[in-house]
Amino acid sequence: MVNANVFLKCENFQRVGAFKFRGAFNAISQLPSEEKSKGVITFSSGNHAQAVALVGKILGIKTIIVMPNNAPKIKRSATEGYGAEIIEYDPAEQQREEIAKRIRKEKGYTLIPPFDHEDIIAGQGTAALELLEETKHLDYLLVPCGGGGLLSGSAIAVKGFNSKCKVIGIEPEVADDAVKSFRTKVLHRVKNPPTIADGTRTTSLGKITFPLVLKYVDDMQTVTEQSIIDAVKFLFFRMKLVVEPSGALGMAALLSGAVKLNGRIGVIISGGNVDAETMMMILSA
Amino acid sequence: MVNANVFLKCENFQRVGAFKFRGAFNAISQLPSEEKSKGVITFSSGNHAQAVALVGKILGIKTIIVMPNNAPKIKRSATEGYGAEIIEYDPAEQQREEIAKRIRKEKGYTLIPPFDHEDIIAGQGTAALELLEETKHLDYLLVPCGGGGLLSGSAIAVKGFNSKCKVIGIEPEVADDAVKSFRTKVLHRVKNPPTIADGTRTTSLGKITFPLVLKYVDDMQTVTEQSIIDAVKFLFFRMKLVVEPSGALGMAALLSGAVKLNGRIGVIISGGNVDAETMMMILSA
Numbered sequence: 119m120v121n122a123n124v125f126l127k128c129e130n131f132q133r134v135g136a137f138k139f140r141g142a143f144n145a146i147s148q149l150p151s152e153e154k155s156k157g158v159i160t161f162s163s164g165n166h167a168q169a170v171a172l173v174g175k176i177l178g179i180k181t182i183i184v185m186p187n188n189a190p191k192i193k194r195s196a197t198e199g200y201g202a203e204i205i206e207y208d209p210a211e212q213q214r215e216e217i218a219k220r221i222r223k224e225k226g227y228t229l230i231p232p233f234d235h236e237d238i239i240a241g242q243g244t245a246a247l248e249l250l251e252e253t254k255h256l257d258y259l260l261v262p263c264g265g266g267g268l269l270s271g272s273a274i275a276v277k278g279f280n281s282k283c284k285v286i287g288i289e290p291e292v293a294d295d296a297v298k299s300f301r302t303k304v305l306h307r308v309k310n311p312p313t314i315a316d317g318t319r320t321t322s323l324g325k326i327t328f329p330l331v332l333k334y335v336d337d338m339q340t341v342t343e344q345s346i347i348d349a350v351k352f353l354f355f356r357m358k359l360v361v362e363p364s365g366a367l368g369m370a371a372l373l374s375g376a377v378k379l380n381g382r383i384g385v386i387i388s389g390g391n392v393d394a395e396t397m398m399m400i401l402s403a
Numbered sequence: 404m405v406n407a408n409v410f411l412k413c414e415n416f417q418r419v420g421a422f423k424f425r426g427a428f429n430a431i432s433q434l435p436s437e438e439k440s441k442g443v444i445t446f447s448s449g450n451h452a453q454a455v456a457l458v459g460k461i462l463g464i465k466t467i468i469v470m471p472n473n474a475p476k477i478k479r480s481a482t483e484g485y486g487a488e489i490i491e492y493d494p495a496e497q498q499r500e501e502i503a504k505r506i507r508k509e510k511g512y513t514l515i516p517p518f519d520h521e522d523i524i525a526g527q528g529t530a531a532l533e534l535l536e537e538t539k540h541l542d543y544l545l546v547p548c549g550g551g552g553l554l555s556g557s558a559i560a561v562k563g564f565n566s567k568c569k570v571i572g573i574e575p576e577v578a579d580d581a582v583k584s585f586r587t588k589v590l591h592r593v594k595n596p597p598t599i600a601d602g603t604r605t606t607s608l609g610k611i612t613f614p615l616v617l618k619y620v621d622d623m624q625t626v627t628e629q630s631i632i633d634a635v636k637f638l639f640f641r642m643k644l645v646v647e648p649s650g651a652l653g654m655a656a657l658l659s660g661a662v663k664l665n666g667r668i669g670v671i672i673s674g675g676n677v678d679a680e681t682m683m684m685i686l687s688a
Contacts, residue, residue: 130643192640355477358415358675360643390643394686401679 120372123382125256127249130361130390134168134196136317137245137268137388138232142169144241145230146177154179159227161185161214164193165317165389166232171200182227184218190316192393209310233267234324243271249384250279257381260368262388263287263296263338264318266327272386273334284336286377288367290315291340295322300331300338314343314396317364317389341367345374350400353387362392363400405657408667410541412534415646415675419453419481421602422530422553422673423517427454429526430515431462439464444512446470446499449478450602450674451517456487467512469503475601477678494595494604518552519609528556534669535564542666545653547673548572548581548623549603551612557671558619569621571662573652575600576625580607585616585623599628599681602649602674626652630659635685638672647677648685 129137146158157180160170167183174181181202185194186209198204207217222229231238245268246259259276263269266287273285289296293311299322307322323331331338346363349370353361361369368385371377392400414422431443442465445455452468459466466487470479471494483489492502507514516523530553531544544561548554551572558570574581578596584607592607608616616623631648634655638646646654653670656662677685
């Protein structure tokens with residue numbers, strides 16, 4: 119279909135159903151024991167929340183998650199299932215970072231941010247590393263981009279393994295802050311973008327991820343909402359994989375022709391946490 | 404959840420999205436060249452049809468498929484996509500075997516039956532064989548049962564590998580002809596049973612599969628329609644696997660408690676060809 123060999127890294131099969139477990143475990147497990155004993159807090163639209171909650175459960179650390187009131191139900195209930203305390207906010211009116219900051223001060227919990235943290239970035243990069251170790255050689259790697267944690271971590275892993283492999287970040291067209299930031303070298307922001315790919319609704323790249331993306335990523339491209347829907351359907355019907363919209367960005371870029379590549383192409387399928395409502399909308403589209 | 408180690412053999416990832424490719428290839432590739440040059444015909448509710456059509460395409464052999472007019476759309480269109488000629492029939496009024504027999508006489512095509520054929524049975528058994536080779540040791544293997552091709556092939560493979568591993572066939576409660584046949588040792592039939600597991604709507608076990616099931620299968624159990632739906636949802640939400648209702652029978656038996664087992668349990672996930680309509684019904688159930 120795309121005249122290339124395509125290798126999927128199926129992070130929908132990862133614990134909590136997304137790559138986010140990698141970064142959360144890497145960051146939290148390295149905290150000093152004093153910080154561990156107090157607890158950790160984070161803000162997240164979903165998969166990072168579940169990851170922090172599960173790592174907290176595994177390591178016996180209290181967790182608080184600041185979560186938007188429009189987060190997918192499946193992500194919220196899974197997070198609660200791991201024993202985390204959830205604090206809701208309205209993304210149209212409140213900044214999640216500020217809420218987390220306030221609680222952090224009040225309770226002394228350590229903040230585990232969703233992407234802008236070196237240990238998080240290093241952890242997320244292990245997905246690309248594993249794919250490279252398994253496939254030995256790739257010409258390209260396509261990576262979804264929200265806040266840039268997975269993208270910058272992947273790019274660092276790729277360039278350390280084989281500097282000739284090109285890393286391309288993929289972002290929804292209606293949430294193209296990172297593409298604009300990459301092209302202009304000036305940080306762009308987007309507010310609550312109307313994309314089905316809920317994992318990429320982040321405001322912007324971070325203080326740490328933005329320079330890393332500029333340094334290690336070779337290119338960035340956008341994909342339409344329709345192409346994301348088509349990719350989720352392709353993965354469902356042809357590959358028999360349940361993939362959330364954010365996780366299908368790389369396949370959307372390939373199948374829609376937004377990127378035209380030959381050779382051996384790796385694609386990070388970043389997660390599979392899609393709720394029934396969203397999948398039914400996609401299947402009937 | 405079930406107090407056991409469970410190993411899934413994901414035949415939803417097999418070519419044509421189901422185990423049926425194994426038997427069809429094994430049977431058709433062994434035909435004498437004179438029969439190959441004329442063509443092959445089969446009757447099937449879906450996955451066997453796709454398998455025969457694909458094998459025909461791979462080996463350059465003409466294929467005719469006799470298919471019920473209520474077959475899932477996705478299976479019909481995939482079969483057509485492989486270049487097979489499709490002849491429809493009304494399962495409420497016509498016997499597919501008779502239609503296939505008539506065309507076979509008229510055109511001289513070789514019949515490749517969906518299950519009651521030694522080469523088909525041997526081919527289907529390779530899924531269980533691969534699972535055993537990979538897991539080394541299993542205490543139980545759960546296998547969906549329609550016409551008994553997969554079940555008898557799996558049981559032969561299991562008993563040849565490790566005679567202590569118990570093989571349990573799983574059938575929908577509303578299509579329990581094979582369970583009754585197994586328990587009474589007299590062949591029972593069921594006509595067009597109203598199960599969501601369309602791969603198990605076969606009338607009865609076959610002349611070859613029935614004695615094999617009696618000889619090699621250790622037990623058989625039924626599962627309710629609700630437990631099949633619940634299992635498809637579990638595989639979707641927790642395992643991120645797209646599995647068709649028939650493919651979820653083993654998990655339905657485990658999760659519902661229809662079978663209560665400990666140790667190392669293999670489960671044949673027989674296929675993943677579910678259409679949008681059926682999956683939407685399941686996700687909203």
